[in-house]
Amino acid sequence: MGKAMIIGCGGVASVAIHKCCQNSDVFTELCLASRTKAKCDALRDKLAGQTKTKISTAQVDANNVEELTRLIEAEQPDVVLNLALPYQDLSIMEACLAARVPYVDTANYEPEDTARFEYKWQWAYRERFEQAGITALLGSGFDPGVTGVFSAYALKHHFDEINYIDILDCNAGDHGYPFATNFNPEINIREVSANGSYWENGQWVETAPMEIKRVYNFPEVGEKDMYLLHHEELESLALNMPGIKRIRFFMTFGQSYLTHLKCLENVGMTSIQPIEFEGKQIVPLQFLKAVLPDPASLGPRTKGKTNIGCIFTGKKDGQLKHYYLYNVCDHEKCYQEVGSQAVAYTTGVPAMIGAMLVMQGVWQKPGVYNIEEFDPDPFMDALNRWGLPWQESFTPELVD
Numbered sequence: 049m050g051k052a053m054i055i056g057c058g059g060v061a062s063v064a065i066h067k068c069c070q071n072s073d074v075f076t077e078l079c080l081a082s083r084t085k086a087k088c089d090a091l092r093d094k095l096a097g098q099t100k101t102k103i104s105t106a107q108v109d110a111n112n113v114e115e116l117t118r119l120i121e122a123e124q125p126d127v128v129l130n131l132a133l134p135y136q137d138l139s140i141m142e143a144c145l146a147a148r149v150p151y152v153d154t155a156n157y158e159p160e161d162t163a164r165f166e167y168k169w170q171w172a173y174r175e176r177f178e179q180a181g182i183t184a185l186l187g188s189g190f191d192p193g194v195t196g197v198f199s200a201y202a203l204k205h206h207f208d209e210i211n212y213i214d215i216l217d218c219n220a221g222d223h224g225y226p227f228a229t230n231f232n233p234e235i236n237i238r239e240v241s242a243n244g245s246y247w248e249n250g251q252w253v254e255t256a257p258m259e260i261k262r263v264y265n266f267p268e269v270g271e272k273d274m275y276l277l278h279h280e281e282l283e284s285l286a287l288n289m290p291g292i293k294r295i296r297f298f299m300t301f302g303q304s305y306l307t308h309l310k311c312l313e314n315v316g317m318t319s320i321q322p323i324e325f326e327g328k329q330i331v332p333l334q335f336l337k338a339v340l341p342d343p344a345s346l347g348p349r350t351k352g353k354t355n356i357g358c359i360f361t362g363k364k365d366g367q368l369k370h371y372y373l374y375n376v377c378d379h380e381k382c383y384q385e386v387g388s389q390a391v392a393y394t395t396g397v398p399a400m401i402g403a404m405l406v407m408q409g410v411w412q413k414p415g416v417y418n419i420e421e422f423d424p425d426p427f428m429d430a431l432n433r434w435g436l437p438w439q440e441s442f443t444p445e446l447v448d
């Protein structure tokens with residue numbers, strides 16, 4: 049059917065690449081392009097003989113638009129799947145525009161020197177993608193990603209109007225380390241040490257980091273502490289869900305993680321302001337990343353499950369209605385299947401599905417769009433088929 053170029057070869061990319069190779073009727077060819085080509089070569093060699101997908105590899109600095117454009121033009125993929133870091137989003141979008149190839153990512157742009165993520169930089173590309181006649185699909189991971197698809201599906205099939213959404217992200221996995229992050233530590237710590245916020249009655253309400261705590265009894269996982277965070281899909285869902293009054297995002301954290309994080313913050317290790325060390329400028333958070341366990345190494349040690357989903361409250365035929373859509377994923381099963389833990393798995397599978405739907409033209413809309421702006425049904429079917437089956441409840445426990 050077609051060829052995808054995957055940029056980045058870390059934890060999430062590794063899962064997406066395995067899933068594309070399982071789906072070799074659609075992904076007949078892959079080009080793996082990343083900063084460290086050796087990682088792409090190692091994955092290509094591991095997958096050789098297990099898949100019909102033809103894999104090539106390349107070294108690229110995705111911050112360099114000209115270099116990347118040349119590579120895309122030479123490889124001629126049908127879609128570019130950006131699984132590098134949020135810092136590279138704009139340069140990869142520029143290269144896709146220059147080479148006229150559709151673009152898919154899983155995380156919105158964040159400038160490297162300010163820990164602030166917003167869609168405005170990527171939404172500013174809307175007209176240029178429209179005029180070029182190519183689709184950019186933003187946020188095709190789990191959250192953002194599946195949470196937006198769940199929202200579009202709930203609105204399409206179960207509600208006339210959705211007024212409240214609570215997104216609950218629970219990782220009950222245990223990797224045995226006192227402190228480690230499940231995806232890129234720098235991006236993860238920037239996210240969780242920022243102020244929290246939620247959308248209510250047309251405006252943002254800001255909270256101190258981890259100020260709002262709730263306890264929730266997650267299906268198949270049990271009771272966990274969860275904390276309100278700002279999260280990127282709040283921004284697009286607030287615009288794209290008609291009638292919305294409040295959207296909140298909660299993530300579970302264990303006490304050991306929080307105590308370590310507080311201590312690291314207190315001593316200045318999570319700062320992104322460069323400091324002088326032995327005659328060299330270093331960023332404390334980047335140094336911390338270098339000493340923490342690589343998320344990709346957690347796979348063989350992590351036991352337990354994730355449960356990520358959305359609770360919707362709204363109206364159907366004039367009646368108040370609640371609806372909970374969620375996925376439960378088992379760390380050990382993910383590791384057996386693709387050699388990664390569930391956090392990478394739950395992001396890599398939707399990334400493959402988004403790239404597939406764009407490449408097949410099932411989702412085709414010239415311009416720059418968030419995932420909830422597409423028809424959710426083919427994505428929901430693909431989740432069941434490709435390893436992230438969803439479950440639903442019409443009588444969920446609610447979050448106060």
Ligand code: NDP
Binds near residue numbers: 190191230232
């Ligand atoms: P990793 O750090 O494991 O992987 C990032 C990869 O990008 C590495 O292979 C790295 O290369 C490569 N890279 C970095 N800079 C460049 C560059 N300038 N040019 C080319 N390649 C580059 O990150 P993860 O796999 O954990 O995360 C990947 C993305 O997924 C992130 O954007 C993250 O925010 C997003 N994410 C989204 C989630 C969701 O649910 N929506 C959940 C989790 C993550 P090298 O190997 O040389 O370091």
